[in-house]
Amino acid sequence: MPELPEVEITARLLDRALDGARIEYARAPGINALKTFEPPLASLEGEPVAAVARRGKHLIVRAGAELALLIHLMSAGRLQLYDKPAGPRDRSSRLLLGLDDGRELRLREFGSKQAAWVKLLRAHALAEDHALASLGAEAWPDPGSAQQLRELLDAPRPLHSLLRDQHVIAGIGRSWVDEILWRARLSPYKRGADLEAGEAERLREAIVHTLGGAVEHYRRTVALPIPDKLPMPLLVHRHQDEPCPRCGATLQAVHFEDYVIAYCPACQTEGRVLKDRRLSRLLR
């Protein structure tokens, strides 16, 4: 599940590795992935890669002065740089960019769903594209002051949902939100509108240090190509039934159809164990 730290390390490593490399061919074997027709993909050919950057959970690959690829990895995509082109058996690639030095940049996707997408845009149209224009403030490196964060989250919705809402704050998803709320000692179900000044300060600190710590971890441990399976340094998410790394209480989970909230009842919910929806469904 690539979120801000995973996309950030991808952008950083590729930016360095691709600097100035010329694109020889561009293909989109995953017919569903490319969401634009104009400009045509072939217009990338001959252009040098100018920069690779991140905005929220999106990757932006700039080519020459005029073109930009906007890429969303969704839940199972990777943008990977290889020394050689993919063979004919390659089934996971959605986009291929061949470089003049023989390397190949591939947008690959694992699992059965095709959800990762790419748009090829004119550079001047990038900022106005709905995917970027609708994003909230960047979660990292600076989510704003505690007071700004409080205003941002001032809604009658649970923090867990607000922090994952890319229109509110950009970059946080289902994995890192659990880590952030645990670090801030806040209940996932606390309403944003009820956030007090001291809590907002803790939340700000938790966002900056949790995401920053993950980026730093990847900087030390990850090299190109970004591995198919990138182990995430998570302490709480997917660790339900294990002891809380801070207080030793057993971490609990609430299961939803497509995600799980993990939390420490002692650190976050004043000892209360939140209703497990999966369990209540089974017992019905």
Ligand SMILES: [Zn+2]
């Ligand atoms: Zn705890």
